[in-house]
Amino acid sequence: MMTVPVPGATVGVVGGGQLGRMLAEAASPLGVDVVALDPTPDCPAVPPATAQVTAAFDDAEGVRELAERADVLTYEIELADPDLLESVAADADVEVHPTPDTLRTIQDKLVQNRALEDAGVPVPDFTAVDDADDLEAAFDDLGSPLMVKARTGGYDGRGNAPVESVAEAREAFDGLDGLVAEELVDFERELSVIAVRGDGETATFPVAENVHEDEILRESVVPARTSEDVREHATAVARDVLGALDGRGVFGIELFERETDDGTEILVNEIAPRPHNSGHYTIEGCHTSQFEQFARAVCGLPLGATGLRGPAVMANILGDPDAEKRPADLAGAPDALAKPGVSLHWYGKREVRPLRKMGHVTAVGADRETLLDRARAARDATGFE
Incomplete structure (x- = not known):
């Protein structure tokens, strides 16, 4: 592991929303500066973050500038590009935490479920869905209604929907490819x-x-x-x-x-x-x-x-x-x-x-x-x- 100088460290964070804002507020008493990368000018994180790189989350030049200004890289939004973070961090000789591999796993709900299942972590029963036949088989195996999720891009409930038919899923997701179906958990x-x-x-x-x-x-x-x-x-x-x-x-x-x-x-x-x-x-x-x-x-x-x-x-x-x-x-x-x-x-x-x-x-x-x-x-x- 690299040594990060504290006080005096700079954390580069991909994302400048409220999580970046509250990170910067908490880091300041430790003598840690935060530089946020975000496409929105004067994003919520700045201030209290020290500075902003105004660029898209997957902008190579922007992420490279962020890495050059930081002692360690992280992210407060799953829209960060793990491949880009890995490449830029290697060139700048800084670490990324959590690792790009973790981000890759989390970004895809099917990959996430499979990784957890392989590790013995309990998850709802699930299956991949790429067409109507897959979804019909899911109804047969997992029951109805199902919780259907977009494998990537969902946030704050978007990209998730309980459905009772193939037609309902088509309407909710504008197609049936790139989905994961889970049993609808009757939770306490x-x-x-x-x-x-x-x-x-x-x-x-x-x-x-x-x-x-x-x-x-x-x-x-x-x-x-x-x-x-x-x-x-x-x-x-x-x-x-x-x-x-x-x-x-x-x-x-x-x-x-x-x-x-x-x-x-x-x-x-x-x-x-x-x-x-x-x-x-x-x-x-x-x-x-x-x-x-x-x-x-x-x-x-x-x-x-x-x-x-x-x-x-x-x-x-x-x-x-x-x-x-x-x-x-x-x-x-x-x-x-x-x-x-x-x-x-x-x-x-x-x-x-x-x-x-x-x-x-x-x-x-x-x-x-x-x-x-x-x-x-x-x-x-x-x-x-």
């Missing part, structure tokens, strides 16, 4: 674990319970409202996932908790090779945030403590589902901040769009149900003028 609750690999060490954060609507994360409750045995089981599965991936960094691992005749089952839904929305509670809720861990991990620094300061609830601030794209003028922030124990994070996006993640609130305290009510009230106090 959705969970997630933020897992971290550093230089020779690993760590996991407390298990979160996630509330989704229309495939978009709305709230995370921590600790998850399930038994301690289930939380330990979920953590063990997350550690097994780490064993199937390479490189230092933070991994958001989404899980299903399902009850079966043989007991509770934990299945991996998807993995993000970066900080994850469901881990935003760690900023106020844990001794070390997922973003500080991200900076520590990619720089090869010792990992921080992951324990809870206290129960926490995070609620996303989203664009109205029926609103047209318009300037992002947030109203109600003082009312949200007036709630006891509530913190507000604004992502610096200039335009609000339907269901776009614009910010979040976190409530920290003692009782999860009270905190959930408080976080929802704080979120609902905000809006866009």
